[in-house]
Amino acid sequence: MPTPDGTVRVQVHPIEVIYTAAQKDSIAAAGAADAGSLSRMVPIEPVMNVVGAPASAAASATVCGGGAGAFVGYTKSHLESFAPEAAPSVAPYPVPDDGWIRDSEVPLGFSFNFQGQTYDKVNVSSNGLLLFGAIPATGGDGYPSAGFIASVLNPNNIIALAWTDWQPNMVADPLRWETRGTAPNRKFIIQFNNVPEYNSGNRLGAISPLAGRLTAQVVLSEGSNDITIYTNEMSTNPRGLHTVTQGIENTAGTVANYDSVFNSVLNIQQARVKIMFILQNEAVRFSQISTRDAENPTITAPGDVTAGNDPGLASAVVVTGSPAANDNCVEVTVTSTRSDGKAIDAPYPIGVTTITLTATDAAGNSASASQTVTVVDIDPPVWDPTVSSVRQANATSPTGANVTLDNLVVKDNVAVTSVSCVPESGSFFPVGNSDALCTASDAAGKSSSKLFMVIVVNAHDQIGALIERVEGLNLPDGTAEPIVNQLLTAYDQTADGSSACKKVSDFMTMVQKKNSNILSGDVTYLLSEGSRILSVMGCPPAPTSVRPTVRGTTP
Structure with missing residues (x-):
């Protein structure tokens, strides 16, 4: 001691x-x-x-x-x-x-x-x-x-x-x-x-x-x-x-x-x-x-839950069930915590959410169990109703044109991961009507397709459209009539290659002569259209020199 x-x-x-x-x-x-x-x-x-x-x-x-x-x-x-x-x-x-x-x-x-x-x-x-x-x-x-x-x-x-x-x-x-x-x-x-x-x-x-x-x-x-x-x-x-x-x-x-x-x-x-x-x-x-009381309670979690998402949403309201908790003493409290921190009764997002269930008795002894809630994305992407299923492009050569399929608006409850087309956007499409099938996919592997009609306009129809455009410019009669007459002749003679080529070339020459009465922007447009039509018909290019305009420019 x-x-x-x-x-x-x-x-x-x-x-x-x-x-x-x-x-x-x-x-x-x-x-x-x-x-x-x-x-x-x-x-x-x-x-x-x-x-x-x-x-x-x-x-x-x-x-x-x-x-x-x-x-x-x-x-x-x-x-x-x-x-x-x-x-x-x-x-x-x-x-x-x-x-x-x-x-x-x-x-x-x-x-x-x-x-x-x-x-x-x-x-x-x-x-x-x-x-x-x-x-x-x-x-x-x-x-x-x-x-x-x-x-x-x-x-x-x-x-x-x-x-x-x-x-x-x-x-x-x-x-x-x-x-x-x-x-x-x-x-x-x-x-x-x-x-x-x-x-x-x-x-x-x-x-x-x-x-x-x-x-x-x-x-x-x-x-x-x-x-x-x-x-x-x-x-x-x-x-x-x-x-x-x-x-x-x-x-x-x-x-x-x-x-x-x-x-x-x-x-x-x-x-x-x-x-x-x-x-x-x-x-x-x-x-x-x-x-x-040093004895931990026991707790058994409900079975794991798998559910599809609610329509149009990236989540689902899920009933998770109730755990079974027991203790050597009667009083036991069960708390639930989600891995995403949200309330237990809040909608569950697409993916896997883990719920940790904890039983605690009056002496502070506790035991835990876990349950998973898996929400599966079952909604495919949805094509926007404003997306036109008809795509039109002017031919740029005697056989067709490369056509870009743009403005493909697709929505998804989570996210669109890809949009692809067959033939691919930008591919060469022949003159006339062709089909293109475009498919949108999301992260869940769901997909939705839309069929497009691709119209490649030939030279004859391009000339007809150009006539309507000139007539819509409201040019003076002395200017509009000679220009339209060249196009009308070409329209009627499209099947005769050389004659149609000459009339389209004459149209372009007439536009250049009359440019003083035509807005400069319209002049450029008309000459560009004529040049493309010549290419579609396989004609040699026409002269493109234009005298300076005195009328002004388009706004």
């Missing part, structure tokens, strides 16, 4: 009863007689030694309703590692022989739960006892004779670190305590330091060699409410009359917890209750039985 250091001496006002030596021996003899059987008093030689009593298994009990439940008792464990705390620093004086240091002078420094009740102070008996609550009226002498536990006789509600007749007033610095650490993990440590057993031969400064000794600590732990007794040395005179009790007892005196020692003479394991034994470098801990 660590040696006291950094002493802080505190004067206390103990309760003390003074006995004569004869009275003390009488009390001890009466205590021995109370043992009830010689097995508690023998062997006289040798005394019993601790051989390592088996540790108790951790006990637990489920209490529903959240957190720790009602107090149900203690479990005991025999610690293999002997690691007492450093010596406490508070040294009370005077320390009585038979009596108490009252709890008003021994604060724990924190709230400590003992036997289901909460305390913040403790009474200390000079005879190896800690008592919570009021000292019994009959206990002014600090109970110098070890008693049985459990027993309804006083004292009750005690921690007996080594209950017998000790004589702390015979040595300097026999008792210390201290609260150390920080919340919520503080410890209260009380230490009996080299305290001699009562012996009629003891004198201050001259202890009888027959007297036993006690150096031991009790450590009370905040939060866990563990009680740990470290015994560096505990012995009594084997030929004396002082039995020892070590353990804890409840308020009613009906339940006690204690370790045991092996009696090598009787070849039995005996409880450390009102018997003779010695201890050395030994530790025992009493821990409250866990009453927290």
Whole structure:
């Protein structure tokens, strides 16, 4: 046990009863007689030694309703590692022989739960006892004779670190305590330091060699409410009359917890209750039985769901079903979280959404399961109704023209990924009517096709269209008539290549001659049309020099 250091001496006002030596021996003899059987008093030689009593298994009990439940008792464990705390620093004086240091002078420094009740102070008996609550009226002498536990006789509600007749007033610095650490993990440590057993031969400064000794600590732990007794040395005179009790007892005196020692003479394991034994470098801990519900609930997710999108939308309203959750306690709460962060009843987007379902009970235990919702895009792309299915282009050669299929407007609930045509847009189409099939596709592989009629206009029809254009220009009669007459002749003679070629060339020459009465933009257009028609008919190109116009330009 660590040696006291950094002493802080505190004067206390103990309760003390003074006995004569004869009275003390009488009390001890009466205590021995109370043992009830010689097995508690023998062997006289040798005394019993601790051989390592088996540790108790951790006990637990489920209490529903959240957190720790009602107090149900203690479990005991025999610690293999002997690691007492450093010596406490508070040294009370005077320390009585038979009596108490009252709890008003021994604060724990924190709230400590003992036997289901909460305390913040403790009474200390000079005879190896800690008592919570009021000292019994009959206990002014600090109970110098070890008693049985459990027993309804006083004292009750005690921690007996080594209950017998000790004589702390015979040595300097026999008792210390201290609260150390920080919340919520503080410890209260009380230490009996080299305290001699009562012996009629003891004198201050001259202890009888027959007297036993006690150096031991009790450590009370905040939060866990563990009680740990470290015994560096505990012995009594084997030929004396002082039995020892070590353990804890409840308020009613009906339940006690204690370790045991092996009696090598009787070849039995005996409880450390009102018997003779010695201890050395030994530790025992009493821990409250866990009453927290530590069992996780169970949860089963509904089956995965696959659904098509709602018409025209990139999502679907899906009924996901309800999970099945159970717990050893009745109360269990289920929460649902979507991987996209949206509300559970919000529409689900095309693709895979994972729902994490978590069941949590009142004690905070939880379990999770997952469900997937897959929304499949079942809508093909839709061709815009404004897209004309007839495409017309003027031939640019005697056999046809390259035609671009543009303005292909297609809509999709998600996105159109491609539009392709057969023949491809920009391909060569022959004069006359041809078909082109265009197909739009989306990311889901859905597709929709539209059939187009591609009309490549021949030279004859191009001349007819050009006549209508000239007539629509509202040119003066002296300008329009000679120009239109050339085109009319070419229109009628289209089948006769050379004649038609000459008349189209004459049309272009006439446009150049009359350009003073024609807007320059119209002149350029008319000459361009005539040049293309010549190419379609396979004619040689016509002269394109144009005299400057004096009429102006088209807006």
